[in-house]
Amino acid sequence: MTRSPWPLFATLLLILSPATQATQPELMPYLPQRTLELAEYLPPPPPAGTAEDRLDLDTVLLVQRQRTPQQVEQAKRDDHLDDAAFPFAQGILGAEFTVERHPQTAHFFRRVLVDLEQTLMPAKHHFARPRPYELSQEVKPILPPPMGESYPSGHTMDAYLTAILLAKMVPEHRAELFARAAAAAQSRVVAGVHYPTDLEGGRISAAVLANELLKNPGALRDFEHARREVRSNLALE
Template sequence: MRKFIASALLMSFVACSAAPALAREENPFITSREINLIELLAPPPANESEKTRFELAEVIAVQSTRTPEMVARAQADSAENIWRFADVMGVKFKPEQLPLFTKFFQRVVDSEGAVVDTYKDVWKRPRPYLYSEMVKPVVKLSHSGSYPSGHATAGTLMGIVLSNMVPEKRAEIMARAAEYANNRVVGGVHYRSDIEAGRITGTVIAARLQTRDDFNQAFEAAKSELRGVLELGPEPVASK
């Protein structure tokens, strides 16, 4: 087992949060300037803690039982976009039919990175495969910190926003979002606490976005387009 010493200082947060968004975050609705994860989340478990050893054992246990189908699913879920929900939404759920929806959800996904990436650099938690050579990841490796999980954040965020558009499918959408997040453990690139922190973060981002006029205007346009393409009719009153 390789040992790492956590080197991030909380003072670096000020400089990080003031920095411009990363290049891939072209047009986020919200950034780390507006959501302080240090105030929201507990720090990740220490590298040599009992909690990390327990979580590492889970990653290795999942690794020993994952099937080829699980591997394929985890690899496909490495893509960080709304189209991973297509198996829930049906055959009409395609980007070429949903231009407004596509543009809207790209901004939603960009918001995840614009919030989370700053704090990954603060905490710098080593990923499981860096901490132990016993971990054999089966998805694309990342050089960013492990905590919180960006995929779990994005999956939860996308799931909440999408289920608010299509409340008829809320249970299925949120189950898919949970699977999407868990596949980061299956893939060997995250610990359970990374996933849990990502779910909290995704939920908070979703709540904060709903207070913004620019988000709500784009949301309504995207929802109308989506429900029209899916032929769902008016939104059920009971979902309000």
């Protein structure tokens, strides 16, 4: 299968609608490029052809046989990363947790997504793991073939990074946020586009990037603005 030359999240660097993109400045990452060599923090995926690799594929096929229509629909919803934290957490933080009411929070998470993309893609290229459906015709993905290699899972990284950062803002909802991240990650296996070990790589990646971001003065400043905005709108302070 021919891979697209565009990065996995290329379109997400311009998350706003086409009508507003022209008037918005380009979003910049908080971290200088190559600040974080993510591959140095990750265990490698199972080597191709090993028992562990076959178990990974067998698990994808088992989930495929057992997936329900409800899981399929959820996996399709979880495929979208637009507007960062808001669709992810609205079911937990309430219907008022919207972009319109949280402009500083939206700005913070949009810039974080740029950091995620520039950190993730070199690691994907380093491990160069093919997607499950590229190795087995038995795998029937329910999503358009994603761009980029399989390990680590970028959607899982995004879900856990969002959960980590929001949990630091509203620790009252920590358990629900991490449960939501776990469900979003599992959707990638349900969809047939990732192996279970890809999800583990995504979880580790999120923790590493969150730690690095919260040491950066600019990211920490914007995080604090977002934290105060969220807590004020939720009447938590």
